[in-house]
Amino acid sequence: NRTEEPGSKPAVVALVTAIAGIVTLGFAAPVGLILSLMALRRPPRAMALLALVLSIGGMVLGAVVVIRGIDKTQTAAVFIDLELRLQDFRNEHDRFPGDDEFEGLFGRPEDAWGGRLVYRQIDDGYELQSPGPDRRLGTEDDLRGGPDPE
DSSP, X not given: OOOOOTTHHHHHHHHHHHHHHHHTTTSSHHHHHHHHHHHTTSSOOHHHHHHHHHHHHHHHHHHHXXXXXXXXXXXXXXXXXXXXXXXXXXHHHSSOOOHHHHHHHHOOOBXXXXXXXXXXXXXXXXXXXXXXXXXXXXXXXXXXXXXXXX
């Protein structure tokens, strides 16, 4: 007969929940944290300790995902505000402002990461560009805005 070490079932449950916390980008991590803390009260503690570390990692991962999402949402809000103001300008002047007029009209808007937004007048429209989290233009994480092509 196989004998089970006392406390191993709670540690296994805590470990599985902690792994689920990472897979769900932090959603299940708080449950894994609570279960791992409960499992640490009984030996063996190694698996419960691993579950604790993974649960904390899952919560940190979840926080990073949420914060990055908030930053993109804040930058999108800046884009929307500028796009509405640019449309107002166009309605009043029958054109979008030139590149040299933009800063005088709208200041130097920044994205959520502190990068300066770039405005370019293009033919009958314009493009707004954010350097994104890496604060460098021309990279994969840049955000772009402008009127939809008709």
